[in-house]
Amino acid sequence: xAANIIETGGLTRSYGDICALxxxxxxxxxxxxxxxxxxxxxxxxxxxxIMGGLxxxxxxxxxxxxxxxxxxxxxxxxxxxxxxxxxxFQQHHLVxxxxxxxxxxxxxxxxxxPDEAEAxxxxxxxxxxxxxQNRPGELSGGEQQRVCIARAIINxxxxxxxDEPTGNLDHKSTLMVMELxxxxxxxxxxxxxxxxxxxxxxxWGDRTIYLDDGVLVREERNK
Amino acid sequence: MLLAVLAMAxxxxxxxxxxxxxxxxxxxxxxxxxxxxxxxxxxxxxxxxGSGGLNFGEISEPAYLEQRRVEEVLAHSGLKAEESFHxxxxxxxxxxxxxxxxxxxVEIRRLFPWWQINGAWPTAGEVVMxxxxxARYGLKTGEMVELAGPDQTVHLRISGTIATGGEEDGLLFxxxxxxxxxxxxxxxxxxxxxxxxxxxxxxxxxxxxxxxxFPGAKVxxxxxIARTSExxxxxxxLLMVLVTAVVLISAGSxxxxxxxxxxxxxxxxxxxxxxxxxxxxxVLLIFSAEAALLGLLGGVAGYLLGIAIAQxxxxxxxxxxxxxxxxxAAVSVGVSLFLALLGSLGPMISVFKLDPxxxxxxx
Numbered sequence: 001x002a003a004n005i006i007e008t009g010g011l012t013r014s015y016g017d018i019c020a021l022x023x024x025x026x027x028x029x030x031x032x033x034x035x036x037x038x039x040x041x042x043x044x045x046x047x048x049x050i051m052g053g054l055x056x057x058x059x060x061x062x063x064x065x066x067x068x069x070x071x072x073x074x075x076x077x078x079x080x081x082x083x084x085x086x087x088x089f090q091q092h093h094l095v096x097x098x099x100x101x102x103x104x105x106x107x108x109x110x111x112x113x114p115d116e117a118e119a120x121x122x123x124x125x126x127x128x129x130x131x132x133q134n135r136p137g138e139l140s141g142g143e144q145q146r147v148c149i150a151r152a153i154i155n156x157x158x159x160x161x162x163d164e165p166t167g168n169l170d171h172k173s174t175l176m177v178m179e180l181x182x183x184x185x186x187x188x189x190x191x192x193x194x195x196x197x198x199x200x201x202x203x204w205g206d207r208t209i210y211l212d213d214g215v216l217v218r219e220e221r222n223k
Numbered sequence: 224m225l226l227a228v229l230a231m232a233x234x235x236x237x238x239x240x241x242x243x244x245x246x247x248x249x250x251x252x253x254x255x256x257x258x259x260x261x262x263x264x265x266x267x268x269x270x271x272x273g274s275g276g277l278n279f280g281e282i283s284e285p286a287y288l289e290q291r292r293v294e295e296v297l298a299h300s301g302l303k304a305e306e307s308f309h310x311x312x313x314x315x316x317x318x319x320x321x322x323x324x325x326x327x328x329v330e331i332r333r334l335f336p337w338w339q340i341n342g343a344w345p346t347a348g349e350v351v352m353x354x355x356x357x358a359r360y361g362l363k364t365g366e367m368v369e370l371a372g373p374d375q376t377v378h379l380r381i382s383g384t385i386a387t388g389g390e391e392d393g394l395l396f397x398x399x400x401x402x403x404x405x406x407x408x409x410x411x412x413x414x415x416x417x418x419x420x421x422x423x424x425x426x427x428x429x430x431x432x433x434x435x436x437f438p439g440a441k442v443x444x445x446x447x448i449a450r451t452s453e454x455x456x457x458x459x460x461l462l463m464v465l466v467t468a469v470v471l472i473s474a475g476s477x478x479x480x481x482x483x484x485x486x487x488x489x490x491x492x493x494x495x496x497x498x499x500x501x502x503x504x505x506v507l508l509i510f511s512a513e514a515a516l517l518g519l520l521g522g523v524a525g526y527l528l529g530i531a532i533a534q535x536x537x538x539x540x541x542x543x544x545x546x547x548x549x550x551x552a553a554v555s556v557g558v559s560l561f562l563a564l565l566g567s568l569g570p571m572i573s574v575f576k577l578d579p580x581x582x583x584x585x586x
Contacts, residue, residue, distance in 0.1 A: 054498055054580050075502050082500025093495045093583060110500045151499075 005030040005158065005191050006051060011060035013046050013214075020046040022214040023060060030158075033185060033192040035205035035222070043214035044195045045163055051193060052085050052161045053077040065158060082111050086152030086190070090164035092144045094136040094151075101132040104151045111155040122150040126180055142173030146180065153184060160185075162194040166201055178204050225481045225514075225563075229521025230528060232474030233559040237529025237551050239463045242536050244548065246459065258335055258445075259307065259416035261430055263288065265440045287411035288440055296436040297417075302429060304419040307334045310399055311413040312406045315371035321356060323370065323395045324413075325402030334418055338391075342383020350379045351396040354386035370395075372405040471562065478566025482514065486570040486577075493574055494582030503575050510574050511567065518563030522556030529555055 006028035013021040021043045028034050036044045049055040050062065053069055056077075062069045067080055086107075094103045104119040123132055126146040136144055145165060152160060162181075166174040178201065185192055194205060202208045203222050210218040265286035290308065297306060310325040328344055328351075342364040345351050352362060362368065366381050379401075385391055403409045419429055426444055434442040486493070496506045529551070537544060 049580050052498075075504075078497065078500050078502040078505075080500075081498065085500075087498055089583065091583075093491055095492055095495070106496070107499050110496065110505065 003030050004028060005032075005065055006193075007061075007063045009061040011047075011050065011062055012058050013043075013050060013055065014058045020214050021050070021057070024214075024216055026209070026216065028191060028193065031185075031189050031191055032207065033194070033205040035202035035208040036193065036195045036211065037197060037199070037202050037208055038211035039197070041213075042211040044211050046214075047211065048161055048163055048193060048195050052087060052159070053080045082155070084158050086155065086157035086160045088145070088148050088152050088160070088162040088165040090167040092136070092148050094144055094147055096136050099133045099135055100128060100139065100147045100150075103136070103147055104154050107151045107154050119150075119154060122154045123147065125184075126150045140173070141169050142176055145169060145173070145177050149177070149180060149184070153188060153190075156188065157190055160190045160192045162192065162196075164195055164197070166196070166198065174198075174201065225478060225485070226517050226521050226524070228474055228477045228481065229518055229559045229563055230524040232470055232562055233522050233525025233555040234528035234532060235470045236467050236558045237526055237555040238532035238536065239467045240554055241529065241533035241548055241551055243460055243463045245533075245537060246456065258337075259418050260426060260445050261304070261417040261419050261433070261442060262445060263293070263415040263417070263433070263437060263440050263442050265413070286439070287408065287413060288415065288437070290410045290412050293412060293415055293437075296433070300433060300436065302417075302419060302433070304417040305330070305333055306418075307331060307416045308399055308412050309414045309416065310402050310406070310408060310411060311394075312402070312408060314395075314402075314405065316368065316395075317360070321370075321395055322393070323397060323402055323406075325399035325406075326396055327399055328396075331396075334416060338385060338387065340383040340385055342381075345382040345397070347398070348379055349382040349397075352381050352384050353392040353394045353396075354384045355392040356395060357381070357384045368395075370397075370405060373407050375405050375407075377401070377405050471558070475562050475566045478562055479569055482567045482570035483573070486510070486573050490577060490582040491585070493577050494579035497577070497579040498583065507571055507575050511564070511571060514563045514567040514571075515560060518560035519556060521563065522559030523552075525559055526552045526555035 004027045006026065008024055008026045010023040010025065011021060012019070012023050020041075024047070036047060038044045046055065050057050050069075051064065053064075053072070054077075057070065060070075064080070065084060067084070069077070069080065072080060095106060098106065100123055101116060101119045104122055105114040105116060108114045108119065120129070120132055123129060126149050128143060128146055128150070131139060131143060136147070139147065145168075148165070160181075165181075166177055169177060181192065182204065184190075192205070194201070196202050205222055207219060207221050209216055265288050267286050287310075293308070297304070307330040308327060311322060313320040314323045331338065332344070340351060341354070342351075350368065352368075357363070362381060364381050364383050367378055368381060369376060369378050371377075379397060385396070403411065419426060430442045430444055434440075493506060493510075496509070497503070501509075530548075534544065
């Protein structure tokens with residue numbers, strides 16, 4: 001049985017009087033694909049941001065790998081994000097004036113040293129070897145998301161987080177992206193945590209948890 | 224946009240700096256046209272007149288400067304000046320006295336450029352007569368005049384007349400050595416007029432320096448011109464400094480506004496960099512480097528533009544070239560860099576504090 005890569009204990013996040021995440025205890029095994037579902041405002045993106053070191057919990061404990069995230073400073077969290085995490089956003093957030101390969105190299109810049117050959121290789125892996133010099137505006141939605149995936153995995157993260165990565169894609173592109181993620185997970189063995197409101201997308205994961213008003217109300221193993 | 228603002232600001236600072244730098248020389252050249260700005264006059268000796276216990280009052284006896292002493296002092300003073308030596312004394316003409324002034328006509332042509340001779344400038348054995356004097360005696364150019372001193376008489380030809388509207392119109396001008404000989408006042412001077420270059424040191428200080436060497440004389444500024452030139456120069460320099468300051472403050476505000484807009488427009492990009500693991504200082508460094516690069520480019524462009532503007536100003540105002548000042552390139556780049564970084568300070572603080580989650584959400 002795989003060790004747990006993520007352990008939370010009473011994890012809470014409040015914004016003033018609003019409690020976005022009520023005390024949550026959660027374990028995620030190394031290499032697992034966890035889908036997080038819930039309606040808007042259920043706290044799923046909040047949970048993802050906290051696990052990715054982008055946000056700090058108000059209370060509780062959170063360990064990712066060997067890192068106690070609550071004990072990290074701002075710069076410590078930045079280092080954690082650099083070394084542990086790759087993020088795929090719903091809106092891609094590609095830099096519009098950089099080409100596809102330059103967008104991927106941007107992730108390398110903060111991690112180590114930009115390496116164009118490595119970036120090209122990552123793009124070829126996601127099927128965009130012929131679109132290296134194109135800017136985001138010249139790519140389709142699915143292609144942009146694949147650039148995003150290449151950017152997220154270029155530094156070999158242990159944790160790949162996806163915040164509704166297929167939210168803006170059509171059905172065909174969604175399938176393409178999910179197939180790609182499945183292949184990459186099999187090769188790279190990273191842990192995936194994916195937020196989605198799409199049942200079909202959630203079913204790609206090993207397990208799905210359901211949040212409602214910041215509370216974990218249900219979890220189930222996917223076939 | 225930011226590059227244009229920085230280039231314009233640094234070009235104006237450069238242009239005004241170059242113009243100000245070359246202006247002292249230009250103003251000195253312009254003021255030169257108005258003649259001497261310092262004059263040395265011997266203190267008049269006063270003698271009490273009386274007899275048998277009666278006091279009839281005081282009379283003044285003409286006093287003179289020793290020419291050799293004056294030449295020595297001026298040679299050793301280190302003063303940069305053009306000089307004109309004058310001797311004024313009466314000579315007998317027909318049955319009366321006329322006032323004659325001995326001068327060096329070469330010096331006169333340099334120091335008194337407004338003199339226009341109706342006729343020709345005199346050579347040896349010739350004189351220039353004031354127009355009023357000529358009219359009084361019914362004399363014309365080409366006629367001979369007989370002038371007598373205490374021991375000598377000379378016959379000189381009138382080469383031309385002069386009409387300035389000033390006291391020159393009532394005088395007779397001949398060469399200094401000639402008058403010194405006829406009048407028996409060899410080696411004596413009545414006044415010395417100087418056109419001192421006023422670059423740097425104040426004219427009043429130079430007058431004081433000279434005064435120390437002439438205890439029996441009075442060294443005075445030709446006040447109106449001296450004050451006008453120094454006062455004018457100081458005022459124009461102050462105006463340029465104030466205009467430059469206003470331009471730089473405006474440019475600084477514009478830089479701040481532009482950088483704030485840039486940070487706002489690129490807030491998602493900043494959030495993305497932080498999400499990917501960029502530290503606050505690391506991301507700040509990227510944007511600061513961008514601002515510095517723009518400052519550098521703006522400074523170079525501003526220097527080239529500034530030279531062109533300075534040339535235009537000095538050609539238009541002084542009909543002269545402003546010259547080439549390579550060290551102003553450092554000034555231009557320095558000003559532009561300073562503006563870019565100072566103007567970016569506020570926006571950079573925003574970059575530092577930016578929350579990646581909120582910025583990626585578009586808040």
